[in-house]
Amino acid sequence: QVQLKESGPGLVQPSQTLSLTCTVSGFSLTSYHVHWVRQPPGKGLEWMGRIQNGGSTDYNSALKSRLSISRDTSKSQVFLKMNSLQTEDTAMYFCARSTMGMTTGVMDAWGQGASVTVSS
Amino acid sequence: DIVLTQSPALAVSLGQRATISCKTNQNVDYYGNSYMHWYQQKPGQQPKLLIYLASNLASGIPARFSGRGSGTDFTLTIDPVEADDTATYYCQQSRNLPNTFGAGTKLELK
Numbered sequence: 001q002v003q004l005k006e007s008g009p010g011l012v013q014p015s016q017t018l019s020l021t022c023t024v025s026g027f028s029l030t031s032y033h034v035h036w037v038r039q040p041p042g043k044g045l046e047w048m049g050r051i052q053n054g055g056s057t058d059y060n061s062a063l064k065s066r067l068s069i070s071r072d073t074s075k076s077q078v079f080l081k082m083n084s085l086q087t088e089d090t091a092m093y094f095c096a097r098s099t100m101g102m103t104t105g106v107m108d109a110w111g112q113g114a115s116v117t118v119s120s
Numbered sequence: 121d122i123v124l125t126q127s128p129a130l131a132v133s134l135g136q137r138a139t140i141s142c143k144t145n146q147n148v149d150y151y152g153n154s155y156m157h158w159y160q161q162k163p164g165q166q167p168k169l170l171i172y173l174a175s176n177l178a179s180g181i182p183a184r185f186s187g188r189g190s191g192t193d194f195t196l197t198i199d200p201v202e203a204d205d206t207a208t209y210y211c212q213q214s215r216n217l218p219n220t221f222g223a224g225t226k227l228e229l230k
Contacts, residue, residue, distance in 0.1 A: 035219070037167075045159075045167065045210055047219040060218040094166055103172060105214020106157050108179075110166040
């Protein structure tokens with residue numbers, strides 16, 4: 001059964017760094033891409049970036065200077081780190097997977113999300 | 121970035137047809153495929169893939185859902201609408217990075 005589960009601190013102080021983990025099961029990180037998508041309260045979805053099956057990364061240019069995505073394939077975990085957090089980074093953070101080829105951007109399985117509040 | 125435009129809300133009656141539109145400011149077709157996908161999101165839940173590459177039904181999704189379109193104009197149709205379909209529906213393009221989403225269309229029952 002395919003599963004993704006996000007974990008991390010629910011509260012981060014302004015200007016600090018957010019660290020989230022996406023732990024996956026039921027598939028291999030070397031065969032699928034993993035994306036991070038966030039959703040501010042009451043708003044729409046924003047694609048943040050992805051780590052491809054081969055380990056290379058792509059980022060949304062709006063976040064690129066602050067964002068880093070990495071992984072540990074032995075632990076089936078993908079990591080998101082974003083620095084210089086501000087209140088507008090308060091959101092639900094989702095990880096999702098996609099396959100390669102034509103469906104490389106099709107997110108066919110999602111985690112339940114990790115709620116992050118940026119506040120002092 | 122490719123911008124996707126959706127109407128904010130749509131109200132339909134049970135058993136009727138709902139048509140949700142998504143327009144892009146750039147062509148999302150490439151070598152015969154339309155890189156447009158649709159998701160359903162209910163309150164407090166993660167998005168769920170419904171349709172991929174404009175018209176392909178995702179696994180486990182009932183045939184009441186269908187998608188069509190090409191180029192810059194796409195639609196998601198639900199026919200007939202059931203009570204469980206009340207949700208927000210998002211279109212997403214993967215023709216160019218960054219992947220971008222529409223703002224969502226909230227489907228409500230009359």
